[in-house]
Amino acid sequence: MAPPLVSYYELVGPWNFHFDFLAPGPRQPRWPWESKEDCEHLETFEAPTEPVSSSATSGLLLAGGYPEASPAAAAGSGAAKQDARKGSAGLARGFLNRTGGGGASAAKPHADSAEASSAGGSKCSKGPTATVGSNPSTKKKKLPSGYHWTTPPQRYEFTTQREVKVEEWQGVEQMGKVQKRSAKLSASCFYRLPGLLPAEQVESILAHCKQSSAYKIDDDSVDKTPTFEYYPFRDGEWVDQKMRSIMESSVESRVLPYIRERYDCRFCALSDILVRRYLPGERRTHAVHFDGHAFVTAVLGLSSADEYEGGLYLQPEPDVASRTFFRIEPGDLVVHSFDLQHGVHVWKGVRYSLIFWIKDSLQAVREHTTPWYQRLADEGDPDALYNVAQNYEHGTFGKPVDLPKAVALYERSAATGHHFAQNNLGLIYRRAGESGGADAASLGRLSKFDLLQKSVEWLKAAAEGGFAMAQKNLALAYANGQGVRKDDSQAVAWMRRAAEQLEVEAAYMMGEMYRQGRGVPSDASEAAKWYERSAECGFPKAQYTLGMLYLEGTGLVRDAKKAELWLRFASRQGSAEAKNNLATLHAQSGEVDQAAEIWAELARGGEVNAQCNLGMCYMRGAGRDQDLQEASRWLSKAAAQGHQMASQALAQLGV
Ligand SMILES: O=C(O)CCC(=O)C(=O)O
Numbered sequence: 001m002a003p004p005l006v007s008y009y010e011l012v013g014p015w016n017f018h019f020d021f022l023a024p025g026p027r028q029p030r031w032p033w034e035s036k037e038d039c040e041h042l043e044t045f046e047a048p049t050e051p052v053s054s055s056a057t058s059g060l061l062l063a064g065g066y067p068e069a070s071p072a073a074a075a076g077s078g079a080a081k082q083d084a085r086k087g088s089a090g091l092a093r094g095f096l097n098r099t100g101g102g103g104a105s106a107a108k109p110h111a112d113s114a115e116a117s118s119a120g121g122s123k124c125s126k127g128p129t130a131t132v133g134s135n136p137s138t139k140k141k142k143l144p145s146g147y148h149w150t151t152p153p154q155r156y157e158f159t160t161q162r163e164v165k166v167e168e169w170q171g172v173e174q175m176g177k178v179q180k181r182s183a184k185l186s187a188s189c190f191y192r193l194p195g196l197l198p199a200e201q202v203e204s205i206l207a208h209c210k211q212s213s214a215y216k217i218d219d220d221s222v223d224k225t226p227t228f229e230y231y232p233f234r235d236g237e238w239v240d241q242k243m244r245s246i247m248e249s250s251v252e253s254r255v256l257p258y259i260r261e262r263y264d265c266r267f268c269a270l271s272d273i274l275v276r277r278y279l280p281g282e283r284r285t286h287a288v289h290f291d292g293h294a295f296v297t298a299v300l301g302l303s304s305a306d307e308y309e310g311g312l313y314l315q316p317e318p319d320v321a322s323r324t325f326f327r328i329e330p331g332d333l334v335v336h337s338f339d340l341q342h343g344v345h346v347w348k349g350v351r352y353s354l355i356f357w358i359k360d361s362l363q364a365v366r367e368h369t370t371p372w373y374q375r376l377a378d379e380g381d382p383d384a385l386y387n388v389a390q391n392y393e394h395g396t397f398g399k400p401v402d403l404p405k406a407v408a409l410y411e412r413s414a415a416t417g418h419h420f421a422q423n424n425l426g427l428i429y430r431r432a433g434e435s436g437g438a439d440a441a442s443l444g445r446l447s448k449f450d451l452l453q454k455s456v457e458w459l460k461a462a463a464e465g466g467f468a469m470a471q472k473n474l475a476l477a478y479a480n481g482q483g484v485r486k487d488d489s490q491a492v493a494w495m496r497r498a499a500e501q502l503e504v505e506a507a508y509m510m511g512e513m514y515r516q517g518r519g520v521p522s523d524a525s526e527a528a529k530w531y532e533r534s535a536e537c538g539f540p541k542a543q544y545t546l547g548m549l550y551l552e553g554t555g556l557v558r559d560a561k562k563a564e565l566w567l568r569f570a571s572r573q574g575s576a577e578a579k580n581n582l583a584t585l586h587a588q589s590g591e592v593d594q595a596a597e598i599w600a601e602l603a604r605g606g607e608v609n610a611q612c613n614l615g616m617c618y619m620r621g622a623g624r625d626q627d628l629q630e631a632s633r634w635l636s637k638a639a640a641q642g643h644q645m646a647s648q649a650l651a652q653l654g655v
């Protein structure tokens with residue numbers, strides 16, 4: 001019987017080979033651990049090409065004020081402020097040349113932030129209505145297979161701009177907006193300020209980011225792959241004093257005053273600054289999401305936009321076809337509110353970005369809360385409902401874990417068509433159905449059958465709406481028979497829909513399905529194609545598997561160099577299987593001592609193949625002094641985990 005198809009981090013690697021299984025090969029020069037060659041080599045791989053045009057702004061930009069500038073704007077800030085207090089978006093206001101962002105008004109922070117919520121979120125449709133004429137239509141059309149993987153990403157074109165002054169800085173603010181799908185009457189607005197930070201300052205920031213060794217490689221909470229992020233400013237405090245010395249002045253005199261003004265949020269406070277890097281071999285994507293913890297997000301461009309393709313995108317619809325990329329030059333600031341669905345996909349090249357997460361008050365920063373959602377949720381805003389529900393599901397941002405409450409809020413949001421809420425409901429019901437116990441009981445004593453059926457209903461709603469993550473989860477339901485009759489051909493059909501939409505784990509799963517012949521005739525070269533797509537986006541499991549395919553020449557032309565490259569990428573991201581096999585390659589090329597070192601470390605961490613290999617080293621006296629007692633100790637550990645070769649070796653030792 002085929003093994004269950006489960007998410008990446010639960011999977012056991014399909015292959016591991018051993019020191020003994022390899023014929024000793026000629027000694028080969030070992031690649032340096034981190035060479036430039038890696039990147040160049042990777043760049044030669046198939047990737048969507050067609051360079052994006054380099055013009056930073058389109059001819060469609062309107063000079064001067066927004067087309068619908070209201071009398072309040074003309075009348076100056078006083079009238080505009082009043083307008084803002086009534087809950088208007090405040091888009092038509094002139095900017096004040098103020099010193100210090102906040103002012104010492106006696107207004108209560110959270111009362112102020114409630115106004116700001118309207119401005120930043122659901123009511124910005126009261127602003128200018130200039131249409132985004134040059135941007136792609138979101139009308140659904142049938143696209144050929146592989147379309148999104150082989151077609152250059154489209155760029156978002158800002159079509160309105162106006163001159164602004166933020167303290168000493170004078171420049172333009174460009175504005176865009178998208179209709180919020182599940183709240184028909186409102187829009188989410190976003191802005192770009194070209195050159196807000198001076199070029200020399202940005203160069204220093206980038207140089208500092210490039211040499212930093214503070215990037216975390218622990219796993220992302222969503223996709224379980226290494227984050228490659230680092231925080232120079234965390235929970236309201238500077239952590240990296242060097243970064244502080246470079247950019248604090250601009251944060252205080254440009255970024256924060258702009259945001260406070262734009263969002264009518266005089267107490268807006270910086271919660272975190274983080275740096276993300278997107279390098280070949282590492283994570284190239286952040287799946288589509290909302291920044292649930294931030295009232296406002298600002299992204300500062302660090303890398304030249306000609307050095308990479310893709311980058312930060314917005315995606316107003318569940319479907320990838322509605323995705324367009326922002327062109328962000330070094331020093332440009334792109335600002336959006338919590339209700340903008342967005343993500344990152346870097347197709348080629350190298351990108352660094354610096355992200356500001358801003359809350360609506362210092363109190364919210366200190367208390368780790370997200371108060372701006374509450375009023376909006378009470379008003380029925382689907383994004384706010386979804387976010388508050390998440391907090392009750394996970395017990396985050398000041399809310400206790402309360403599953404029934406989370407479900408009730410998700411259901412209100414899902415009823416409006418919110419695809420994230422629908423997907424999360426599908427997963428909650430699935431978990432409750434599978435685990436039973438307290439979670440199931442708290443959801444109304446439904447039977448396992450009913451819970452799993454509800455799960456599939458919600459997943460289907462989101463999947464049919466075009467949401468890739470839900471399509472993948474529905475595919476897994478069909479593959480494993482959770483709430484539906486087990487059906488591999490349905491599983492592969494839904495997985496394919498997700499994978500066609502650049503969903504990185506789904507692309508890996510398609511590789512698995514073609515390799516195992518599940519729902520499709522087994523096809524090694526189709527499998528390799530999907531693994532490769534996923535690997536190029538940085539998915540470690542796919543990188544490992546692709547390395548192995550190159551080594552064996554399965555489904556693609558055998559290529560030892562590419563094999564080692566992909567194993568190394570996977571290994572750098574923490575894949576124990578890749579480390580084990582990379583060590584085997586070293587052993588094969590005569591570097592047995594180094595191999596034994598790696599195996600020893602992995603073996604101590606419990607990696608079964610490495611335990612076997614280390615045992616063999618002690619048994620043979622290769623890479624370690626011969627020590628039959630140690631050999632038997634490590635081989636026994638591997639054998640106890642069911643490792644056949646280790647059992648055979650033990651038999652040879654007479655144990
Ligand atoms: O790297 C970027 O430009 C933005 C990443 C992002 O969306 C996030 O960290 O939430």
Ligand SMILES: [Fe+2]
Nearest residue numbers: 289290291342
């Ligand atoms: Fe984000």
